[in-house]
Amino acid sequence: MTTGHILAIESSCDETAAAVLEFGGGFNVRSNIIASQIELHKIYGGVVPEIASRKHIESVTKVAQQALIEAGVGFDKIDAVAVTYAPGLVGALLVGVSYAKSLAFSLKKPLIPVHHIEAHICANFISSPDLKPPFVCLVASGGHCTVALVESYTDYHVMATTRDDAPGEAFDKIARVLGLGYPGGPAIQQAAENGRASAFSFPQVQFNDSLDFSFSGVKTSVINMVHNFTQKDNPVPVEDIAASFQQAVCEVLADRLEACAKKANVKNIALAGGVASNTLLRKLCKERAERQGLGFYCPPPVLCTDNAVMIAARAYFDFIKGKFGGLDLNAIANLDIAKM
């Protein structure tokens, strides 16, 4: 059995992350270091790209060093260097890509480029070793909304994607309109706890010809409602709006995941990405799975948020196939996984 260690780097958005994953007889997470910039970006209500890139540069070597220290291994024990190369903020991605390329070159070890969305899905293989392809996974986060059919550990196909906003982005924008702060996901969830999900009915868009998502309609509908309240000098029922909005978004996500599972005729469904930490979404998806007699999988929140363990997990499957990247590797801001 092949055993070894992968050092992975992730810098696609506002977290600089590094991890050491030991493989051979399953995965063993030796370290998982995340330097978050959330506090920094809170004052701006979102990620500021230039600040993000500069912070990544300041953090990347320290974070990688810390990952090795916590794992208790030196560079000599690293068998491959993995890195997120797409999609994300291009300036932020480039920091991780440049660092990983230099490291792989100086260590004379393979460089493994990883697609961020595929990696999110692979977080499930860390938390649930019993989960095996094929299955269908919803990846929902601040920048992404994709339902993918995972045909094998290295074959991922898009079944549905968003036509406008990502759900995390909708949460951020609505949190801004409701004055709840950034990041919007946890803020909306917290406000929703004291609100009635049935107070208002917001649109849930479904297309006739595809399973794609659209969240701009629900966003506009919430904004119009808030404006109507303020224009008439009425207090805005923030908690009820938050609860009803969250319900509308999570129901669409869960319904579509269920529909994709039926279409692909798989036995298991999974969640991934930052929005998968949302407790209502988890609950609704679990209910849908039970109703259909499907297995339901979801990583713990620490593996839902951007992290480098998931990058290492995805890289492992290319490592055993000998599929490596070259030193001409570039960062790509928009790159879909294969369309069905």
Added chain:
Amino acid sequence: MKKLVSKSEKETFDIGFKIGEKLHPGSVVALLGDLGCGKTALTRGIGAYFDVQNVVSPTFTLVNEYKSTIPIYHFDAYRIDSEGWIDAGFDEYLFADGICIIEWADNLNGILPENTIKITITKNLDNGDNYREVTIEGVDF
């Protein structure tokens, strides 16, 4: 200056499509308007004129690039100021071979070219939730 009225997302899209006819390599379009007023919907219309069907929100990536007969660069400047714009190298897009469409361009005062086409979308809730006024400046329409 031309003022148009849109009563639905579809009509906003159609206005975008018509604006697309007026654009050529080097065109810069500044899109102004509040959250949820239809900036991305209008951009989808422009994209459709150039046979680009997959225009999505650029909020996360800040710039989406679409390949067509003329490349289309779609920006979200909500979290960028003029200095950040230049630091990011986005300035180079303005004088390149494509069409630049910039949402929240009001954050970039003073650095956009003089011939920038300015499109302002405003709501008027007295006329209904979906009512929008689309003001187009800088191009004969």
